[in-house]
Amino acid sequence: MNYETVIGLEVHAQLTTRTKIFCGCSTEFGRTPNSQTCPVCLGLPGALPVLNRKAVEFAIRTGLATNCRIAPRSIFARKNYFYPDLPKGYQISQYELPVCEHGWLDIDLGDGQSKRIGITRAHMEEDAGKLIHGETPETAGSSLVDLNRACTPLLEIVSEPDMRSADEAIAYLKKLHQIVVYLGVCDGNLEEGSFRCDANVSVRPFGQKEFGTRAELKNINSFRFIRQAIEYEVERQIDLIESGGKVIQETRLFDSGTGMTRSMRGKEEAHDYRYFPDPDLVPLVISPAWIEEVRATLPELPDAKRHRFVEELGLPAYDAEVLAADRNLADYFDACVTLAKDAKSCANWVMGEVLRKLKETDTEVVAAPVTPELLSGLLARIADNTISGKIAKTVFEQMWLSGETADQIIQAQGLKQVTDTGAIEGLVDQVIAAHPEQVAEYLSGKDKLIGFFVGKVMQASQGKANPGMVNQLLKKKLQG
Template structure:
């Protein structure tokens, strides 16, 4: 098979995504009051409603409707004042009623979009920039991805097929069903076929995840399946307007798998088409270890789900008051946050982007800013030292014992040259270890940096006097020796000398 980059020179890939997100931050299921949770004993979070016992009736969870409206408002969708639930009828044991309650032609949220800023390596996959706007960044571009709809539905239970081959129901000796997940509220976002590269698809999903996390509507864990993404992909020759036959790709349970699965599928389809074959409309399964997609089932005709309006649930009318109340709850979204960080606080674009995309970190950042306006040192601490520490130890910021107050104080100490950035790292690890305030740690460990220029000047003179030959060499043109002198001074200040001042004084003395 050819490489993706080469394939995309000849072919245009048309990609649409379907993103399922469990609303894990809710307390109860979509249509009953069973708790939502991951990892409970099988079939303990169930009741007559989610088990579909005869006579049980659904009652919609208002908080779930609020969550989907939040998602819609955050992605530029129109919130439909009147929408309906529908029944999607099919037989499978993971769905206790043998129909899934979902939505029909009109979903709660219709017709939105997300703008993507594609830069760096990711931009390289898009050979032709039609429909995009170049960004200031070299090789980067902006593109807008349409969102067809976001609708509400209920999740199915989980099945384990025992015996037989590759965990499938056919040929299994028996199957186990856990209905704990059955009835968990799920929102499904469907994009327009506006994505053109696997990198765009990955970026879209990352951005959507950041938004959902900022809205706090889901924990968006791809590992635990609370964020799931299927891709529809087809190819057409560059310049063509008609769509090719698409395949539906499943099991892409990480950003990397989404990218690699789509990339493989694009190359596979190109090979089929270039060999004179035809792409079959089918569902394919991405196998990350084998790095290939395999056919799950060929769709000869569309499935007939006998969709009709759910008669147990009246049409759902959203009032203006409800929509406005939800809008008032809308937090600052990653894009706006990023702009604020750049424009108001002067952060470099990459740092601003990085912070804005991590709701926990950015909230922490904003709180620290209310105590100390040294934005760049705070951002640097959070994105570098703090993040590295959290990642290395696998702990969440909230559980690290760090407080915005502590980080603000540390940044202030850095900014006014009380400590060096090297010392800051030391103080930070002591803060995490002891939970003590940075000023206390600095005082206890005598970590202040020496910024007294008279004292430093004396030490500099002492060092120069002790090394007359090196001074001569430096003055003879070997300016690289500056580092040697800095090191000597640092040694004498036990590492607490202010490097900036030391440099300044050394230059003054050596260059004259």
């Protein structure tokens, strides 16, 4: 029998507010354990939460960018369960009335088709702390609690069960990831856990309307593992059904070592979280004016950027995709285009030399020594034939190292392109004279040899001759 896969995803995005969601402690990662705590995030008797307005703003931003309806009134609720990393014995979350609902994202299916994935809701909540299990000889056998992360703000974004393959799931996740990073509300770091994903996976015979029983997969911290986990789980469920078994509703942990999922707890062991509205917090009221204020600060999102790059700048779809993938890269590119005008050559340079150099030197685009101003200066010298594209690459290398302008380097090193017909003619004559055999072959119809002659002339000019002129003169002279 053929089976259809059904996937819904729950993403926890850690919001990059400077302070925690219900207290004033810093959210900085990697500090001394428990150094960023106070009575509120330690859950001391009598301490009370106060909502961080910035976290709400970030939730509104994300909601708007994912086409959600922003609730004019939402409620914080307590999710009750015991665990040593949860200082109050409950997590403050949102349950019945979340801040965002009814959104969607369009994902690209790769064949030019797109598909709309529904977003059920996005709700705000606090993170728990971290347990460290006896990693040193002194702490062997004991568990240590670090509450620095406790009470940092999370936005849990829950999709509809609209995805039908691991590919679609990954396309959705990458899209969502790109958006939250673009918005500046999440740093998107999967490994550090600031962008976490749980997958609800089930299978059903093709054509069946009802969903199959789902398993919730947890502990997946890279896009690659998400694919692995889903594919493993789909296969496991199909095998189980085919062999006469039944899928049970359970939570399963993904093990990146084995690529397998294993049962963590079944439905009967599922917690009864006893959600109820948190009496320590008043309803969160978001006015239309606040929503509009936030909307006005939204950056141009990846889809809109791609569209503009293609429609307005005439870039190929591939270029638009690459350049829009990262907000800073897109900003860099946009700045270049504003200065240099020629969008295609800007795109070529940014996607070529700039990206290569960034990768080579492990540099962030915002810290690139060749700024859009410097790059556009270089592009101008190519455009006006001062230097050839090839020489420009050498100049670019030096600009990267020294931070000097293209003009400074061209001047200092005498790289100005030779456009004097007489001088080029001389070199052309020399090359023709020195290679009689190749001339004969060329004349006998081996047109491709023109490249050989151009190369020789360029070499003789130390790259400074204008390649177009060289080509033209060579053809003329060789034809006789």
